[in-house]
Amino acid sequence: MDKSSSLISFSTILIFIISFFIVSSHGKTQSGGLDRLSRLKLSQTVGKGSFPDHFNPAVLRGIRILSQKGMKEKDKIERLPGQPPQKLEFSQYGGYVTVNQSAGRALYYYFVEAQHSKESLPLLLWLNGGPGCSSLGYGAMQELGPFRVHSDGKTLYHNHFAWNHAANVLFLESPAGVGYSYSNTSSDYKSNGDKSTASDNYVFLLNWLERFPEYKNREFYIAGESYAGHYVPQLAHTILHYNKKANASIVNLKGIIIGNAVINDETDVRGMYDYFATHALISDETAEQINKYCDFSPNATTQTTECNDAAQQADLDTFALDIYNIYAPVCNSDKLTVKPKRISSVIDPCSDVYVHAYMNRPDVQEALHANVTKLDHDWEACSEIIRGWNDSPTTVIPLLKEFIANGIRVWIFSGDTDGRIPVTSTKYSIEAMKLKVKTFWHPWLLKEEIGGYTQVYEGDLTFATVRGAGHQVPSYEPRRALSLIMHFLSGRPLPDISNL
Numbered sequence: 410m411d412k413s414s415s416l417i418s419f420s421t422i423l424i425f426i427i428s429f430f431i432v433s434s435h436g437k438t439q440s441g442g443l444d445r446l447s448r449l450k451l452s453q454t455v456g457k458g459s460f461p462d463h464f465n466p467a468v469l470r471g472i473r474i475l476s477q478k479g480m481k482e483k484d485k486i487e488r489l490p491g492q493p494p495q496k497l498e499f500s501q502y503g504g505y506v507t508v509n510q511s512a513g514r515a516l517y518y519y520f521v522e523a524q525h526s527k528e529s530l531p532l533l534l535w536l537n538g539g540p541g542c543s544s545l546g547y548g549a550m551q552e553l554g555p556f557r558v559h560s561d562g563k564t565l566y567h568n569h570f571a572w573n574h575a576a577n578v579l580f581l582e583s584p585a586g587v588g589y590s591y592s593n594t595s596s597d598y599k600s601n602g603d604k605s606t607a608s609d610n611y612v613f614l615l616n617w618l619e620r621f622p623e624y625k626n627r628e629f630y631i632a633g634e635s636y637a638g639h640y641v642p643q644l645a646h647t648i649l650h651y652n653k654k655a656n657a658s659i660v661n662l663k664g665i666i667i668g669n670a671v672i673n674d675e676t677d678v679r680g681m682y683d684y685f686a687t688h689a690l691i692s693d694e695t696a697e698q699i700n701k702y703c704d705f706s707p708n709a710t711t712q713t714t715e716c717n718d719a720a721q722q723a724d725l726d727t728f729a730l731d732i733y734n735i736y737a738p739v740c741n742s743d744k745l746t747v748k749p750k751r752i753s754s755v756i757d758p759c760s761d762v763y764v765h766a767y768m769n770r771p772d773v774q775e776a777l778h779a780n781v782t783k784l785d786h787d788w789e790a791c792s793e794i795i796r797g798w799n800d801s802p803t804t805v806i807p808l809l810k811e812f813i814a815n816g817i818r819v820w821i822f823s824g825d826t827d828g829r830i831p832v833t834s835t836k837y838s839i840e841a842m843k844l845k846v847k848t849f850w851h852p853w854l855l856k857e858e859i860g861g862y863t864q865v866y867e868g869d870l871t872f873a874t875v876r877g878a879g880h881q882v883p884s885y886e887p888r889r890a891l892s893l894i895m896h897f898l899s900g901r902p903l904p905d906i907s908n909l
């Protein structure tokens with residue numbers, strides 16, 4: 410029997426079990442998307458070539474900037490159903506941007522202007538991962554957007570630590586097939602991959618800037634988590650490529666920031682098992698066996714029986730946890746409540762259920778200017794219609810190096826209770842870049858408490874942990890996450906202990 414296939418089929422069972430525990434009957438989670446891709450990559454059905462090498466700008470020959478006249482005004486959202494009654498200090502917009510006219514492919518965006526100084530604050534694009542997960546369902550409604558959904562699935566409350574205190578924030582559902590984003594050419598759902606996602610995202614951005622021309626020369630930053638560890642650098646790389654080609658700053662890209670991000674497969678996987686071991690989730694024997702017998706190098710196509718057995722044991726030991734936040738409660742009900750549950754400072758583990766209900770309400774879709782073509786499937790936090798994934802390089806480190814060489818600010822953060830792409834993985838990935846340390850490891854402070862730890866490297870790369878946060882950092886530690894993004898955007902180092 411092919412040894413790698415037993416690892417794969419075991420993960421399949423695992424995914425089923427995880428979904429069973431964490432979500433309800435409907436919908437996939439951000440976890441599901443990533444696990445599916447890891448499985449495909451193990452089975453070698455995904456192209457792995459490195460991004461700059463296999464990236465062929467010819468796919469972008471057809472960049473079209475269409476007229477966006479009058480569309481911004483039409484996209485203005487008057488009010489979201491269930492929004493708190495107070496008058497808002499900011500404007501919100503939502504709508505579609507066509508990225509490919511002949512295929513009929515359009516991406517959905519939700520945009521919240523800054524709560525103050527919107528004319529001078531930067532533009533920040535947020536991307537979630539998966540692949541296949543929605544930046545609206547996670548980023549906007551559970552992490553860093555101005556509203557969160559109550560347990561009744563129809564009313565909203567304010568997130569006091571929304572990132573639009575620091576920037577004008579754009580959420581994009583990408584690629585087509587995610588959330589409300591769609592294609593009239595259904596075969597597009599089978600031909601997604603990193604490369605096509607980067608080019609559609611780039612075409613989206615150019616057209617969106619045409620619709621909102623006041624942001625054209627604004628400082629621009631890209632942020633994201635999880636599999637967006639691929640999307641964010643790949644879009645940034647595309648922007649740099651076209652800026653260079655035109656010898657002009659078509660998009661005024663200043664920096665990128667990625668959290669609990671897929672960066673480098675080999676160190677990502679090794680770091681995951683080391684995290685399990687150092688957080689008392691698996692035995693020392695299992696950990697030793699994994700380190701001794703598993704080959705995490707990108708070229709490995711099979712694993713030994715000893716490796717598979719140990720990996721299986723690790724799966725069994727961890728499957729009932731929310732591996733995305735090893736200390737968090739899990740959701741065990743898919744029911745809405747008639748009356749909203751009281752808000753606690755800890756995010757409700759069943760928030761996926763509430764957001765799913767909210768996004769599928771016809772009045773919400775109408776207010777958001779979403780689903781105007783009456784799609785034949787529900788809105789899901791993670792797409793159920795995207796099939797397969799064509800290309801996914803094993804590393805994005807060459808892209809991060811490219812940004813450093815081009816003076817683009819790079820921050821990498823990590824919620825330190827995530828077990829899926831944990832802090833160990835991210836530390837190993839950064840070590841693999843072999844950068845010189847500029848400011849050594851030290852705690853960073855917020856409100857006289859340790860917000861996390863940070864180390865700065867030469868070339869303007871900052872690594873920062875967020876203490877007590879899981880995979881979705883702004884969901885679990887909203888105040889620390891806002892402080893982090895404010896420091897990133899202003900280019901200020903995180904405050905040292907000497908400032909206590």
Ligand SMILES: *[C@@H]1O[C@H](CO)[C@@H](O)[C@H](O)[C@H]1NC(C)=O
Binds near residue numbers: 468471512594597
């Ligand atoms: C539009 O998308 C289709 C795939 O659906 C692709 O074949 C075509 O090349 C794309 N056109 C442009 C201009 O990018």
Ligand SMILES: *[C@@H]1O[C@H](CO)[C@@H](O)[C@H](O)[C@H]1NC(C)=O
Binds near residue numbers: 507510513782
């Ligand atoms: C997709 O098809 C619908 C129905 O024909 C049409 O209204 C819509 O504009 C098309 N979408 C795009 C992006 O062309």
Ligand SMILES: *[C@@H]1O[C@H](CO)[C@@H](O)[C@H](O)[C@H]1NC(C)=O
Binds near residue numbers: 656
């Ligand atoms: C690029 O633009 C700058 C001025 O903006 C000019 O000095 C330089 O010669 C240009 N380079 C090329 C290769 O066209």
Ligand SMILES: *[C@@H]1O[C@H](CO)[C@@H](O)[C@H](O)[C@H]1NC(C)=O
Binds near residue numbers: 706707708
């Ligand atoms: C993996 O294979 C590629 C091409 O076959 C080779 O260039 C590379 O050095 C190999 N990497 C490792 C870690 O063996």
Ligand SMILES: *[C@@H]1O[C@H](CO)[C@@H](O)[C@H](O)[C@H]1NC(C)=O
Binds near residue numbers: 768786787789
């Ligand atoms: C779009 O609207 C149709 C008809 O109301 C509905 O059945 C479908 O679930 C909606 N899909 C999305 C993605 O919002």
